[in-house]
Amino acid sequence: MGCTHDCSSCGESCNSKKPENLIEKLNQYSSVKKVIGVVSGKGGVGKSLVTSTLAVTMNRKGYKTAILDADITGPSIPKSFGIHEKAKGNDDGIFPAKTKDGIDIMSINLLLPDETSPVVWRGPVIAGAVKQFWTDVIWSDIDYMFVDMPPGTGDVPLTVFQSLPVDGIIIVTSPQELVSMIVEKAVNMANIMNIPILGIVENMSYFKCPDCGKEHKIYGESHIEEIAKKNNLEVLAKLPIDPSLAKLVDAGEVENFQGDFMDNVAKKVETTCKIK
Template structure:
């Protein structure tokens, strides 16, 4: 049963104000959609939801936003979980939101993701929000109507769990282009997914797919995947509801550590790579004609296995998935620690390489350059895989073999880049 705001609850009320489907109304569905701030241009709005709490919606929301930002999109995160806000902490944002007579300004993450949360308006981060449902729902609505987001390609909403006041307000007030359902591998998964699924269907909200968090734990020694919460049932549930599985995220202590430090933007994995590509294709924002540059560490006609020692990069300019130019560019002695700055000066957005150490990786991430590492083979074949969207990192952290013996980084292969 959905409270659609009509006094009859969807039945015959006899009110001339009823916009529902009851006989006394005009037969048109009543809309409660709110307009965003006049200074905003928000192209796509995506809600991240779940039928229960504790499944990792904030982690999925922040990961999707980080990966979208690395692709060059303007990204925002609206923290709609008013009583349990965690987004500012994950992004390491400590400054409070500012305002003027025009509206409220979101805070910015180190890599340019716009963030708005109730914790950016409270005197203390640990102050409890002891508000009733209508007030909480009103605050979320204000984050849409009064916050000056400006130009945003993708605005992600970190939703509170369940199907109560706030999710209902969001579904009715904010024009969602789709939702991503987050769950985890337990017997409850079917019920959890179906609650969110059924609510979205009743509210006519498109469902983009499902992400399974805490899907497995990878042994750091042997690489074996351990099903901590039992065998995953997400594929069967998704098939039964005719939904797409967008990704499976493992339990990763390194990612948890980065979230605690407020350094989620340093995460480098591809667990949600397919989800981001699917959202891009399903909900495009008109970036097709933009030009981007990629740099490939080159040794002859192949990928160089030594990023830090690379003397030549193949710089490829791409427009609308077509190669516009391809040039061999000498590093002119700018090797090791100088490479990230050199590549930034060339306007490089993505680097493709073989082995890469923590220092180089960190500096590239600090300049918002996307990294695709652990790659080998012929340059032209790799470029074609990249154009097709099929080129993914085969290593993370300090897994590049050149650095395991030159810089004594140890055997860390996790997403945090710690030794």
């Protein structure tokens, strides 16, 4: 906000004042210890896959986890977990859905009359819905909440960074050449908002042939190491193209995935954002 008076008359420099705290209050019955945002500079890189598998991995480690699906116009988290019922609530707030293994989920799809109904809302309304997922939902004793954000640097990421006490973000990318510019946009936004970046996850890094074991770079050679070095970031994981994982997601059974590909990401989260 710009200054509304003559600073010389009050003896203060408005530019030196601390910015207004815009963090929204949780529901009085909620408890969330750590909030981790999962972001990407462009769509289609597997951000929701990283969010869901990371939440599952942390849940397997014994933490109470939750996912706030902030991708209002393109929600995919409920389908990944096989959740089709509607959210319920009372005068105290809205209750998140629970997955088979006990992960709390809130998504716009749990509130729509039909999960295929489009959300044709303008930016401020979408941003308001994301705030309500934080303030009106009863998040019960959550250790780690993962926020699946829409791609880009628009209204919703800005709302999340300003309104939620985000402890760190994970940037999801793919191997394409244009990723360098897109990653830097996400990095610059995080720096402007003073949000710590935990590291980068590259999705669709390679395909491993089930017959010969050879790795094929379907989308070309990765540039993620040089991008990470340029921005002083850590590469947390390089995820393969895995048809079996895609099949589980399509079937709503992401909690049944096998493999340790998210273990290093989970370790980074729990060591950098420790639960006190």
